[in-house]
Amino acid sequence: NLVNLVSTKASDIDWEAGTPVPYAALCKTFEKIEATTKRLEIQEHLTTFFVQIIEHSPDNLLETLYLCLNRICPEYENLELGVGESLLIKAIAEATGRKTSKVKEELTKWGDLGKVAKDSKSTQPTLVKPKPLTIPAVFSKMKSIANTNGQDSQERKIRDIKFLLTACRGDEAKYLIRSLEGKLRIGLAEQTILISLAQSIALKDPGYQNLSKTLKAEELTAAADIVKSVYSEVPSYDIIVPTLLKVGVKGLREDCKLTPGIPLKPMLAHPTKSITEALDRVEGQTFTCEFKYDGEQDGTTKIYSRNLEDSSMKYPDVLEKLSSIVKPDTKSFVLDCEIVAWDPEKNCLLPFQILSTRKRKDVKESDIKVCVCLYAFDLLYLNGESLLQKSFTERRELLYNAFQEIEGKFAFARYMNASNVEEIQAFLDESVKASCEGLMVKILDGQESRYEPSKRSRNWLKIKKDYISGVGDSLDLVVIGAYLGRGKRTSVYGTFLLACYDPDNEEYQTICKIGTGFSDVSLENHFKFLKEHEIPEPKTYYNYDKGAKPDVWFEPCQVWEVKTADLSISPIYKAALGKIDPSKGVSLRFPRFIQIREDKKPEDATSNDQVADLYRSQFRNE
Numbered sequence: 001n002l003v004n005l006v007s008t009k010a011s012d013i014d015w016e017a018g019t020p021v022p023y024a025a026l027c028k029t030f031e032k033i034e035a036t037t038k039r040l041e042i043q044e045h046l047t048t049f050f051v052q053i054i055e056h057s058p059d060n061l062l063e064t065l066y067l068c069l070n071r072i073c074p075e076y077e078n079l080e081l082g083v084g085e086s087l088l089i090k091a092i093a094e095a096t097g098r099k100t101s102k103v104k105e106e107l108t109k110w111g112d113l114g115k116v117a118k119d120s121k122s123t124q125p126t127l128v129k130p131k132p133l134t135i136p137a138v139f140s141k142m143k144s145i146a147n148t149n150g151q152d153s154q155e156r157k158i159r160d161i162k163f164l165l166t167a168c169r170g171d172e173a174k175y176l177i178r179s180l181e182g183k184l185r186i187g188l189a190e191q192t193i194l195i196s197l198a199q200s201i202a203l204k205d206p207g208y209q210n211l212s213k214t215l216k217a218e219e220l221t222a223a224a225d226i227v228k229s230v231y232s233e234v235p236s237y238d239i240i241v242p243t244l245l246k247v248g249v250k251g252l253r254e255d256c257k258l259t260p261g262i263p264l265k266p267m268l269a270h271p272t273k274s275i276t277e278a279l280d281r282v283e284g285q286t287f288t289c290e291f292k293y294d295g296e297q298d299g300t301t302k303i304y305s306r307n308l309e310d311s312s313m314k315y316p317d318v319l320e321k322l323s324s325i326v327k328p329d330t331k332s333f334v335l336d337c338e339i340v341a342w343d344p345e346k347n348c349l350l351p352f353q354i355l356s357t358r359k360r361k362d363v364k365e366s367d368i369k370v371c372v373c374l375y376a377f378d379l380l381y382l383n384g385e386s387l388l389q390k391s392f393t394e395r396r397e398l399l400y401n402a403f404q405e406i407e408g409k410f411a412f413a414r415y416m417n418a419s420n421v422e423e424i425q426a427f428l429d430e431s432v433k434a435s436c437e438g439l440m441v442k443i444l445d446g447q448e449s450r451y452e453p454s455k456r457s458r459n460w461l462k463i464k465k466d467y468i469s470g471v472g473d474s475l476d477l478v479v480i481g482a483y484l485g486r487g488k489r490t491s492v493y494g495t496f497l498l499a500c501y502d503p504d505n506e507e508y509q510t511i512c513k514i515g516t517g518f519s520d521v522s523l524e525n526h527f528k529f530l531k532e533h534e535i536p537e538p539k540t541y542y543n544y545d546k547g548a549k550p551d552v553w554f555e556p557c558q559v560w561e562v563k564t565a566d567l568s569i570s571p572i573y574k575a576a577l578g579k580i581d582p583s584k585g586v587s588l589r590f591p592r593f594i595q596i597r598e599d600k601k602p603e604d605a606t607s608n609d610q611v612a613d614l615y616r617s618q619f620r621n622e
Ligand code: ATP
Pocket: 266, 267, 268, 269, 270, 290, 291, 292, 293, 294, 296, 297, 298, 306, 337, 338, 377, 413, 437, 440, 462
């Protein structure tokens, strides 16, 4: 239907061209999106709304996009919107004249503070109706709430929230409160938003209407591919949206390129279970094997972690040493590398557990106890030029020319261009002895050796020592519930309920109970931490079966690395539901706790698609 979209009253709410978009129009679109689970329908509602904005108020497109994403700035700026539940409860109570205890009671009943706010407002008589809210007004207030800190910040935040709430009509209060909580949860994934952005701009291109129907459809698909790929290089809507409005989709690639200081998400690897599986996958191509270092990942003179968190404050020693490793002709660069703990006395690498004892912020050089060495394996940008489209052979050569090694400070990832199983096996053993996780196998030449930001690519394969027996990779799962301990474990939680993440439906799907791999001390620590995150009811976005209902629920707050013997189809667990079996999920057999993954957010947990892949990969080598 979209192909022939010309102009429309998308949201059933119209507004005069050149005036700000009413917040009600956005909420109406949210309502339609929430009412369906069909991806194409969601896409259509959103694109239609964006087209309406481009026609009437293009200046509001960026703010609209942020409100759809439930963010207020690019991800890497790390300005969190999330306003705490108790503050919101207070603001709702004050704005609607209800008691906080009543608001809390309703929250326990409905599990959705947005609904509680909306219902509370509808029972409240209003004498003077404030002016209707607009998108720019809501966005700027949200931004100012997120930036409010220091003395009286709670009061000031409450005042701003009350101001917005009082002006809300109908469903607006519901979406406003959910947005402020940082949990919009209407099933709107970022990929969908990117596609709608691309489609709406393409639809408004002056040449578009003259195309045939087939060409129109192709044009929309091509536009989505371009916008998604540019976004993976420049993950900033602040840059992409104004450029799109100015030069359209076709000019985007030329005007928006990888830029130092705007961190991109790194390329990730695909797990393989054995050296022979890896060799089968790269058959007929030139490839290289590299040590897979076990540390933390970073960027450049600003150091960004893989979650795009700015870790520069954590590594002043790394920043300080950069000048000595950069060759004189190297003016600007983006490096993909791993920071690994280093023992300066024995001149060898140390395991990741040692690195994780390093303080996170405001580290002073004088109190650094854990030394680190930087292992560089890829160069993405050099002296004004993006290298993403170059082959890995070329990128590696440029990398070697741009930097110099200094023992214990900076080194290139060790590699070997091996070709047979025995050589690779020996190199794998060597990597493990050197405290590495195993090997990365990477295509060297041709199209498939390009750097693919934010993708888990099949052109990079990982072989870890422990894969060789058991299931390929460990899983990173979110702990969402627990069962009270028995016997020796009465004062702590005894077993836990874990979940994977489905990014398309924005939900956590249960995958297994886990009670193995914990020491007494770790159980006590989990209890202390998780107790603070208990919630009375499961979140509406937890997909679980009553057959696996825990004694207590947690908010999604921590990711655990877990090993398993194998995966099986399950009538009780919901992971990868519909991917392997239409009505059953997948669960882990004999799961074992390995460690907490502090570097991963709940949304970075193993996805439902990865679970399905792991399930299928069990049968590939049999
Ligand atoms: P893990 O739990 O091992 O981090 P993952 O699935 O989250 O698994 P992978 O795709 O396995 O991530 O690997 C990417 C990570 O490996 C990045 O953090 C990267 O910095 C690190 N890494 C270490 N050595 C290399 C290397 N030689 N080439 C590429 N990535 C490497």
